[in-house]
Amino acid sequence: xxxxxxxxxxxxxxxxxxxxxxxxxxxxxxxxxxxxxxxxxxxxxxxxxxxxxxxxxxxxxxxxxxxxxxxxxxxxxxxxxxxxxxxxxxxxxxxxxxxxxxxxxxxxxxxxxxx
Amino acid sequence: xxxxxxxxxxxxxxxxxxxxxxxxxxxxxxxxxxxxxxxxxxxxxxxxxxxxxxxxxxxxxxxxxxxxxxxxxxxxxxxxxxxxxxxxxxxxxxxxxxxxxxxxxxxxxxxxx
Numbered sequence: 001x002x003x004x005x006x007x008x009x010x011x012x013x014x015x016x017x018x019x020x021x022x023x024x025x026x027x028x029x030x031x032x033x034x035x036x037x038x039x040x041x042x043x044x045x046x047x048x049x050x051x052x053x054x055x056x057x058x059x060x061x062x063x064x065x066x067x068x069x070x071x072x073x074x075x076x077x078x079x080x081x082x083x084x085x086x087x088x089x090x091x092x093x094x095x096x097x098x099x100x101x102x103x104x105x106x107x108x109x110x111x112x113x114x115x
Numbered sequence: 116x117x118x119x120x121x122x123x124x125x126x127x128x129x130x131x132x133x134x135x136x137x138x139x140x141x142x143x144x145x146x147x148x149x150x151x152x153x154x155x156x157x158x159x160x161x162x163x164x165x166x167x168x169x170x171x172x173x174x175x176x177x178x179x180x181x182x183x184x185x186x187x188x189x190x191x192x193x194x195x196x197x198x199x200x201x202x203x204x205x206x207x208x209x210x211x212x213x214x215x216x217x218x219x220x221x222x223x224x225x226x227x228x
Contacts, residue, residue: 101166
């Protein structure tokens with residue numbers, strides 16, 4: 001059974017950093033791309049970018065260049081999203097999703113940024 | 116980037132009725148390999164999105180045949196027949212033909228009339 005299990009909710013202050021993990025199981029991790037998607041409260045889905053799980057190369061959407069870093073722990077079948085210098089507008093649920101068609105999604109990680 | 120325009124924003128339906136959601140792209144979604152990478156998702160309240168239809172008309176594993184996708188080029192439709200309570204939520208289309216980026220539609224809330 002294919003699963004993407006994300007790390008738990010985070011409460012952070014502006015200026016802090018956060019790292020979200022997405023642990024995959026049930027398939028060969030390096031066979032499928034991993035995408036990251038942001039959903040602000042009450043809003044739609046916004047693609048943040050993706051990471052090639054075979055080469056480790058990340059690609060960022062224009063709005064997510066600079067403070068956002070995608071990384072892998074391939075030996076642990078885990079993809080990570082790190083956000084630095086957090087801002088109030090980073091408050092959102094972040095999802096990982098597998099494959100070109102997003103056939104499987106993690107359960108989401110709520111990041112709340114508040115002073 | 117391709118812009119995906121999804122309508123309506125809100126769709127009141129009766130249980131047992133039919134619903135139709137439209138997704139229109141700003142340019143053709145036919146890939147140079149001949150495939151069309153247009154997908155549909157349902158996000159139930161408090162849950163992550165789940166794939167319903169991939170590449171226009173292919174139902175994902177476990178998706179009931181009440182869900183059907185159609186369309187070509189720039190115009191696509193998701194139809195839900197015999198709406199059940201578990202079908203309520205937010206529907207999104209996504210294009211991955213002109214990747215990167217992925218581009219989502221704005222979403223359609225399917226709710227009870």
